[in-house]
Amino acid sequence: MMEGLPLEVHVLGVNGAGMESGNGAMTSGRTLPWLQDVVAVNVWELWQVGFRDVVICDDDNRFAEVFNVTDHPLGEASNREALKALLRSVATP
Numbered sequence: 001m002m003e004g005l006p007l008e009v010h011v012l013g014v015n016g017a018g019m020e021s022g023n024g025a026m027t028s029g030r031t032l033p034w035l036q037d038v039v040a041v042n043v044w045e046l047w048q049v050g051f052r053d054v055v056i057c058d059d060d061n062r063f064a065e066v067f068n069v070t071d072h073p074l075g076e077a078s079n080r081e082a083l084k085a086l087l088r089s090v091a092t093p
Contacts, residue, residue: 007059007091007092007093008091009087009091011032011033012032012033012034012035013026013032013033013034013035014034014035014036014037014043014044014055015034015035015036015037016037016044016051017036017037017038017039017041017042017044018039020036023036047063047066049066050068051070052068052069052070053066053067053068053069054066054067054068054069054083056086056087056090057090058090059091059093064090065086065089065090067082067083067086069083
């Protein structure tokens with residue numbers, strides 16, 4: 001669990017349909033679970049998310065928040081803290 005949260009926080013990546021060419025580079029040497037969206041499902045369109053969005057789901061796997069790491073680079077401490085705060089707010093019943 002992340003820093004004593006009452007609920008487990010799981011992280012995985014979902015690549016957009018049609019962007020499969022980068023899967024090898026994204027997954028090589030990493031342990032992050034990585035899913036590939038397909039046109040038939042098109043979760044990116046359903047959730048209206050974009051490149052480098054972190055989608056935060058609640059305990060029932062419903063869309064709760066989105067945080068874009070291009071607009072808010074995680075190399076900056078304030079952005080890391082903002083993302084952690086969003087995770088905490090959704091993971092705390």
